[in-house]
Structures are given as structure tokens and as C-alpha cells.
Amino acid sequence: MNVLKSAAPSQCFRLGAALLTDSLWKREREREREKQRQRIAFDPLPIESKKPATVVLMLSSPEEDVLARACDENKCTLVELGAVEPLSQLISHEDHLVRRNAFMALGVMAANKDVVVHEFATLCLVSLSVEFTTKLKIFESDGLDPLIWLLASPDPDVKKNSVECIYNLVQPDSHSDTCAQDFPSRVAVRELGGIPPLLQLLHSEFPVIQQLALRTLENITTEPGTRTAFREEQGLDRLLELLGNEELSDLHGEALQVISNCLQDTEALLLIQQTGGLERLLQFVLMPAPPEVQMNATKAISRAAQITENRRVLHEHDVEKALITLLAEDHDGVRTAACQTVAAMSENLACRDTFRNLEGILAVCKQQPCEMEGLCISEGVRAIVQLLHSESGEVKEAAALALSSLTHGNQLSAYLPLLVVSPNWLSIKPPGCTKEISRVSVARSTPHRVDFRLAVYEAEGDKLLVRQLRDGHPAGAVAHAAAVLTNMAAQEALRCSILAQGGMRALVAPLRATDTRVLASAALAVAALSCDAEGRADLRDAGGLPPLIKLLSSNNTEVRSNACWAVHVCAGDEPTAIEMCRLGALEILQEINFSSNRRNKFSEAALQRLLDSNLSVKYSLTGHLSPANITVDGFYDPGQVVNS
Structure with a gap:
């Protein structure tokens, strides 16, 4: 700027023009360089070829456009030149066009009866x-029939x-709400005669084929008709034969x-x-066995125990x-399955009595009379209660389910014929409770039995169940824990103990x-804990009335009926x-009753x-009181309600 100020006007103009020209020249030079850089990055060269050998070489190209074109040319002729294997690798390529053309090429070549084509077509x-959508498309295109036919192929x-592929077609889709769409595929396997070849695969020398066959059978035997056909094909005999072969122990879990599915039927x-x-x-x-095998065996027994006749057997x-x-096993799956089976078996009264009498329910100390009040709990009940400490949600849910089933419909009178050696009355007084549970002395020869509700209390199960309510998850564990507390609350002293543990507040x-x-x-x-004023006061103080009233709607x-009973x-x-x-x-x-x-x-x-309980309101609504209604101080006549 100093140079321009000191120069003449004409000189300033020439100098400014020179500077401008220099700037424009620099910009032009930059544009020219950019064009040169763009010329270096040329477009892909389109390749056209009608010779199969050239196309096979194209399949190994790193260029996606070349790969797509290679898949599209001379599809059938490529089989003889070994194109099937690279095509099968391209079906998982990142580029969707490459994948599509690879699938199309393999689809056309699948018409060839060559075993290599069968191998890679089935791999495709x-x-x-x-994928669920393509799974459905395969089924709708009658793809199951040739797949079942190929189960007898000599090529492993x-x-x-x-x-x-059949396993994938009958496998429930965990990410879809339309899992029922898999059901027709399972039925179709049976209708197309797929059970005999699947059973034949159990004799394969390749473990992976045996495992896939068993997993496929596991899925299709969830359907009753398939279970019947499976029995008719001596499928159970094949499985029992497999279970008896120690060399095939790695297949015992799947078998x-x-x-387990088959045992849903009494005939099985x-x-x-x-x-x-x-x-x-x-x-x-x-007997000692891998945890997975024990778990599946217990699940099979649990499944069978769902039927009354099976429980008797x-x-x-x-x-x-x-x-x-x-x-007592140190495996969550085994303990979960055991608890579920206990819950199912306890529906049978004879089984429940067996659970009572196992493992020495009563310990009597003849030398020390002062120790006679120490009652040994059923080891089964103690073990189940201790599982409520587990970090596994499934274990806690199964344990609560077992306790719910054991305590359901249990009568305290079953506890009365307890074997004791003292003529004195014994009693239990829960902490914080003034109520007592009395135990009646009986003759020494009387067989001993135990009330499961009292056994749960003595194992401090009420504390753990209330804690489960506070945890709030999993939902099944909370529901079963509430059911156990409901069963226990039928006894006044146990109800008092539950309230002392904060049971009512935990239910909010x-x-x-x-x-x-x-x-x-x-x-x-x-409803079970509100039988006395203490429980109702706890419910009011804990803010439990608003959510309870909301459940009436x-x-x-079942929810509405139980809420009505609780309000009652x-x-x-x-x-x-x-x-x-x-x-x-x-x-x-009123709205419900209308x-x-x-x-x-x-x-x-x-x-x-x-x-x-609110006579003023009753008189206002009905205009009368019953002979059992006794008015006290505070009763008033608000006037008759006029129906509009």
C-alpha cells in the first residue's frame, strides 16, 4: 500500500493490473493441476467376454464391476471350468450386485445333476x-422337497x-414376531417324508451331520403330529440306542x-x-454326567411331569x-431344571409327601431336651430357599416357582402329627410378632410330616421372598415370590412375620x-396380607391404595378379579x-357391575x-341399610342420589 500511495496514478494502475494478472495466472495454474489429477483417476474399463475361460479368470478380480459381469456370463458352461467354488465364495461378498449375480449364476447352474453343483447350490x-424373508421364499418355492431328497446323497x-438348510428353515426366528411362520415348515418336513432320512443321518460318521439332524428333529418334534410320526418310525428307539453308546456322548445333550419334546405325550x-x-x-x-446332559435329562423329566399320568409313573x-x-449341583441350568421339575411333580400329592419325608425332616435330640425346639428343615426346601440367593434370574424364578407349587394348598394340620419327645407344647414366635404357631405333641410312633409354609419360614425364606419383590426382576420371579407369600400368609403368625419384613411395602x-x-x-x-388392621395400615401408609384401585380397570x-378381591x-x-x-x-x-x-x-x-364400611354412602346410594349395618357416631344422611 505504501508503494501505491507514493506512485503516480498511471503507475498505480499498471502495478495493480500486474498484481491482478499474477493472481489470475496462479488460479488458472491451480485449475490446470486439478484437471491433471482428475485425468489420472480414469473410469473402470468395461470388459466384455464371451469365452468361459476368460470369465473364470474374471471371478478372481478385485474390481466389483468385473466380478458382477463375470457372474452374469456363460453361467451353465462355467461348471466344467470350476467356476462353482469361487461363485460360492462370492455369495457373501460386500457388494450387493456381486451377491445377487452370484446367486443367480448358482441358481441356473443348479439344474445340472453334477454332485459338485448340488454341493455348492445347497451351500448357497x-x-x-x-434370513427370515428368504427362508419364507425358499419354503414357498417348494425348496424343502429337493432338500429332503438330497439327504440321501452319497456326498457328505x-x-x-x-x-x-432344513434346520434353518424350521428354526424359530428369534428376531421376528412372526415365528409362527416357521410352523408350516416343520409340518412340511413330516408330510414330505423327512423323518426317516433324518433318523438315518444319526448313523453318519460325521458328528456335525449328526448334530444338525438332532437339532432339526428337536425343532420339528414340537408339533404333535410329528411326534406321532416320530414314534411310528421308531425314532425313540434310535435315540435310546444313541444314549446307550458312550462313544457318542457328545450327542447325548441334543438327543x-x-x-424332552416327545415326553409331552403319555404314549411316549x-x-x-x-x-x-x-x-x-x-x-x-x-450318575455323574456333563452338566448339559444332566440339564437336558432333567428338562425331559420336567416336560413329562406336566401330565398327570406321567407324574404317577x-x-x-x-x-x-x-x-x-x-x-445341590453347581450349575445354574441343572438347578433351574430341577426346580421346574419339583414344581411340576408337586402337583401330585404323593410326590409332595415324598418331598416332605426326604432327608430327615425332623431332628430330635434325645440327650438334650433344651435343644428339642431345633427343628431340622426338609433339605429339599432348604436347598430351594437358598437358590433365592442366586445371581441368575432364571434360577431365582425357578426356585420361587417350586416354592409356590409346594406351598400351594398346603394345610398346617399336616404339620401337627410331628414326632416329638416332650409332652410340652412347643411354639414359634416370629420376630416382631406377638402371634405364635403351636405344635401339638403326639405319640412317638406317629409318622412325621411338615408344612412346607413353615419350612420356608424356618429357612428364612420370607426374608428372601420379600427381597425378591423389592428387586423387581425378573418378572416371573416376582410373580412366584408373591404367590409364595400369599400361601404363607394364610397362617396368622407367618403373615405377621411377612409384614414385619416389610412385605406389604414391597408389594407396592x-x-x-x-x-x-x-x-x-x-x-x-x-389381599392375603390385608386380613388384619396392621396390614391395611401398612398398605395405606406405603401408598398402595392408588395402584390397587387402578387395577380395577x-x-x-384375572388381574381385575384379584384386585376386586383385594378391595373386598x-x-x-x-x-x-x-x-x-x-x-x-x-x-x-359400580361401572364394572353394570x-x-x-x-x-x-x-x-x-x-x-x-x-x-361406609354407611353414609350406602344410604345415599340405596336409600336403606341392612339389619346387620350398625350406625355409630359420624353417620349422616347426605340425601338420596338421584339417577340422571
Whole structure:
């Protein structure tokens, strides 16, 4: 700028023009360099070839466009030149166009009867069948029939690929809500005669083929018709033969899973019993075995125990002893399966008595009378209660389920014929409770039995169950824990102990849950714990009335009925009844009882109890009181409600 100021105007102009020209020249030079750089990056050269040998070489090119073109040319002729193998590798290529053309080429070449084509065509279908949409497309295109036919191929690779593809087709899709779409594929395998060749694959010398065959059988035997066909094809005999072969121990886990499905039918259990298979099944539970094998064997027994007749057969084989042993195993899967089986078997009263009498339920010290009050709990109950400490949600849920089943419908009178040596009365006084549970002295020869609810209490199960309610997960564990507390609360002293542990306060959160199982169990537990003023006061103080009243409007019948029953119990005193009326319980119950679909005996009883505990409201609504209604100070006539 100093130069321009000191120069003449003409000189300034020439100098400025020179500077501008220099700047423009520099910009032009930069543009020219950019053009040169662009010329260096030339477009891909399109390659056209009609010679198969050239196309095969093109399949090894790193250029995606070249690969796509190579897949599209001379599809059938390429088989003879070894193009199938590189094509099979390209079906997993990153570029979608390469994948598409590779699939198309293999699809056209699949018309060739060459075993190599079968191998790579089935390999292609294996890759396709992992996706739900293509899985459905294969089924709709009648792809199962040729795959089942290829199970008898002399080539082991074709067998392996075919059975793997069938397995994918019948495998439930875990990421889709339309898993029912897999059901037709399972039925089709049976209808197309797929069971005999699948059973034949169990004799293969290749373990991977045997495992895939067993996993396929596991999926298709979830359908009743397939289980029947499986039995008719002597499938159970084949599996029992496999279980008896120690050299095939790596297949025992999968074989037991198939048997577990089959044992849903009583016919299968009777067939296994007649052939001595049940004893072999129990051996996997009793004898040392890999945890997975023990778990699957226990699952098989659990599945069989869902049927009444099967429980009787299993009881005759002393399955209860094996289950008590499994509860001590250091494997979450085994313990979960054992608890589930205990829950199923305890539906049978004879089985429940066996669980009572196992492992010395009562310990009597004859030398020290002062120690006589120390009662030894059923080892089975103690073991199950201790599983509530587990970090595994599945184990805790299964343990709570077993305790719920054992304590359901249990009568304390079963505890009375207890073997004691003292003529004195013994009693239990839970901490923080003034109530006592009395034990009656009986003759020494009387067989000893135990009330499972009391056994759970003595194992400090009530504390763990209340803690489970506070944890809030998993949902199944919370629901079953609430059910156990409901069963225990039938005894006043145990109910007092549960309240002392904060049981009512712990139920408030489950009353706000979204799982209907949790809601139904929590409402029923509230009803069981609200039988006295202490429980109702705890419920009011903990803020449990609003969520309970909200459950009256539930669309789930069980939840609504249990909530009505809880309201009926809670309305036993005036303070709680008035609070529930203030929260709108009266209007909701009236609305329910006006509906022919939603009304039930629980809603009618709840409304009547609510009115009987609030006589002023009852007189206002009905215009009369019953002879059993006694007015006290505070009763007033608010006037008759006029129906609009």
C-alpha cells in the first residue's frame, strides 16, 4: 500500500493490473493441476467376454464391476471350468450386485445333476436360509422337497448342507414376531417324508451331520403330529440306542432335548418305560454326567411331569430323590431344571409327601431336651430357599416357582402329627410378632410330616421372598415370590412375620408393573396380607391404595378379579374404605357391575363390602341399610342420589 500511495496514478494502475494478472495466472495454474489429477483417476474399463475361460479368470478380480459381469456370463458352461467354488465364495461378498449375480449364476447352474453343483447350490441355500424373508421364499418355492431328497446323497458335503438348510428353515426366528411362520415348515418336513432320512443321518460318521439332524428333529418334534410320526418310525428307539453308546456322548445333550419334546405325550413315556428307557434317563440324573446332559435329562423329566399320568409313573421310579440331589449341583441350568421339575411333580400329592419325608425332616435330640425346639428343615426346601440367593434370574424364578407349587394348598394340620419327645407344647414366635404357631405333641410312633409354609419360614425364606419383590426382576420371579407369600400368609403368625419384613411395602412396586402375571399375583398377595388392621395400615401408609384401585380397570380378567378381591378385604375397616371411595373405587366398581361381561362375584362382593364400611354412602346410594349395618357416631344422611 505504501508503494501505491507514493506512485503516480498511471503507475498505480499498471502495478495493480500486474498484481491482478499474477493472481489470475496462479488460479488458472491451480485449475490446470486439478484437471491433471482428475485425468489420472480414469473410469473402470468395461470388459466384455464371451469365452468361459476368460470369465473364470474374471471371478478372481478385485474390481466389483468385473466380478458382477463375470457372474452374469456363460453361467451353465462355467461348471466344467470350476467356476462353482469361487461363485460360492462370492455369495457373501460386500457388494450387493456381486451377491445377487452370484446367486443367480448358482441358481441356473443348479439344474445340472453334477454332485459338485448340488454341493455348492445347497451351500448357497444355507446362506440364504438364515434370513427370515428368504427362508419364507425358499419354503414357498417348494425348496424343502429337493432338500429332503438330497439327504440321501452319497456326498457328505451335500448331506451336511441339505440338513443345515432344513434346520434353518424350521428354526424359530428369534428376531421376528412372526415365528409362527416357521410352523408350516416343520409340518412340511413330516408330510414330505423327512423323518426317516433324518433318523438315518444319526448313523453318519460325521458328528456335525449328526448334530444338525438332532437339532432339526428337536425343532420339528414340537408339533404333535410329528411326534406321532416320530414314534411310528421308531425314532425313540434310535435315540435310546444313541444314549446307550458312550462313544457318542457328545450327542447325548441334543438327543435328550428331542426326547424332552416327545415326553409331552403319555404314549411316549409309556413306550420308554416299556423299553427300559426311563431308567436310562434317570441314570443321567443320578450318575455323574456333563452338566448339559444332566440339564437336558432333567428338562425331559420336567416336560413329562406336566401330565398327570406321567407324574404317577415318575413317582413310582422315585424321581424325587434324584431331584433333591440335583438341587445341590453347581450349575445354574441343572438347578433351574430341577426346580421346574419339583414344581411340576408337586402337583401330585404323593410326590409332595415324598418331598416332605426326604432327608430327615425332623431332628430330635434325645440327650438334650433344651435343644428339642431345633427343628431340622426338609433339605429339599432348604436347598430351594437358598437358590433365592442366586445371581441368575432364571434360577431365582425357578426356585420361587417350586416354592409356590409346594406351598400351594398346603394345610398346617399336616404339620401337627410331628414326632416329638416332650409332652410340652412347643411354639414359634416370629420376630416382631406377638402371634405364635403351636405344635401339638403326639405319640412317638406317629409318622412325621411338615408344612412346607413353615419350612420356608424356618429357612428364612420370607426374608428372601420379600427381597425378591423389592428387586423387581425378573418378572416371573416376582410373580412366584408373591404367590409364595400369599400361601404363607394364610397362617396368622407367618403373615405377621411377612409384614414385619416389610412385605406389604414391597408389594407396592409390583402393583405398578406392566406384566399381568406380576399384577395378578401382587393383588392376591395384598389381599392375603390385608386380613388384619396392621396390614391395611401398612398398605395405606406405603401408598398402595392408588395402584390397587387402578387395577380395577384392568382389561385382564384375572388381574381385575384379584384386585376386586383385594378391595373386598381392604374395605374391612372404615378408614381404608373411605380412602378407597375417595380414590374412585366406588364408581369403578359400580361401572364394572353394570357390565354383563366384566361383572363377577368378586366385584359384587367388593362393592357390597365397600358400602357396608361406609354407611353414609350406602344410604345415599340405596336409600336403606341392612339389619346387620350398625350406625355409630359420624353417620349422616347426605340425601338420596338421584339417577340422571
